[in-house]
Amino acid sequence: MRLTNFxxxxxxxxxxxxxxxxxxxxxxxxxxxxxxxxxxxxKVANTLTRGGYLKAVRGRSGGLVLRLxxxxxxxxxxxxxxxxxxxxxxxxxxxxxxxxxGSCKLSSMFGEAIASFQSILDRYTLADVALMPxxxxxxxxxxxxxxxxxxxx
Amino acid sequence: MRLTNFxxxxxxxxxxxxxxxxxxxxxxxxxxxxxxxxxxxxKVANTLTRGGYLKAVRGRSGGLVLRLxxxxxxxxxxxxxxxxxxxxxxxxxxxxxxxxxGSCKLSSMFGEAIASFQSILDRYTLADVALMPxxxxxxxxxxxxxxxxxxxx
Numbered sequence: 001m002r003l004t005n006f007x008x009x010x011x012x013x014x015x016x017x018x019x020x021x022x023x024x025x026x027x028x029x030x031x032x033x034x035x036x037x038x039x040x041x042x043k044v045a046n047t048l049t050r051g052g053y054l055k056a057v058r059g060r061s062g063g064l065v066l067r068l069x070x071x072x073x074x075x076x077x078x079x080x081x082x083x084x085x086x087x088x089x090x091x092x093x094x095x096x097x098x099x100x101x102g103s104c105k106l107s108s109m110f111g112e113a114i115a116s117f118q119s120i121l122d123r124y125t126l127a128d129v130a131l132m133p134x135x136x137x138x139x140x141x142x143x144x145x146x147x148x149x150x151x152x153x
Numbered sequence: 154m155r156l157t158n159f160x161x162x163x164x165x166x167x168x169x170x171x172x173x174x175x176x177x178x179x180x181x182x183x184x185x186x187x188x189x190x191x192x193x194x195x196k197v198a199n200t201l202t203r204g205g206y207l208k209a210v211r212g213r214s215g216g217l218v219l220r221l222x223x224x225x226x227x228x229x230x231x232x233x234x235x236x237x238x239x240x241x242x243x244x245x246x247x248x249x250x251x252x253x254x255g256s257c258k259l260s261s262m263f264g265e266a267i268a269s270f271q272s273i274l275d276r277y278t279l280a281d282v283a284l285m286p287x288x289x290x291x292x293x294x295x296x297x298x299x300x301x302x303x304x305x306x
Contacts, residue, residue: 109281114154
């Protein structure tokens, strides 16, 4: 059972933005921190911006910042935004061709299991899973990080 | 969020075997019923046989039959057998390279959500989701099905 990488990266991007506080983060810097593709993160950032979680500040020194306080961002809501579906079995998916559809009892059982999975994520906010800027140290290669690293050295 | 087709087919195969009762089912017949690949179902049948859920009877008129009563087969156990992992985020997967591993708080949250998903499936047995042989009618193209279909008018 897996979530998409898209959801995984969306959560990491929000965690990174939360740790940055009011400082604008860039896609480039986030991609470097997590060693993931910039193209992929561009799409993630677009979805999170359209979804109302990030605010994009345009311009040369532009970047991204959380639009809401971390404690206002429910993890369950983020996952519902970023997952294309919760098609744990074929009958939950578009283009379902399972011959049992209609008589099958799996769908209500899996519906209940998915609801239970989501209800746990709904109990957590970004504030519960947020990290401190220093948790990204040694991974971040921006001047800011290096200077924090030096000051902690 | 998705389960593998492998798990989906495993559940369908067990449901089909349950509906057949003592009658031996074949992979060919099951593949025809669900319109899925025989090769794929072969692997599914091997896993279910090795896992103790199906008994393979060799020989010309051989086939597969449930080894346990449907009420003894917990859906949660079947899924744990058939899913390669529950790696909803990278840090749950083999070859995890996420830079936050160790400090991240997502893993305990997702661990709780997965446990909750599985605990729902553990409340159901194959008996709860089993269908009657006639639920497969009109989909099954074996002589048995045709004769049942005729006798039902």
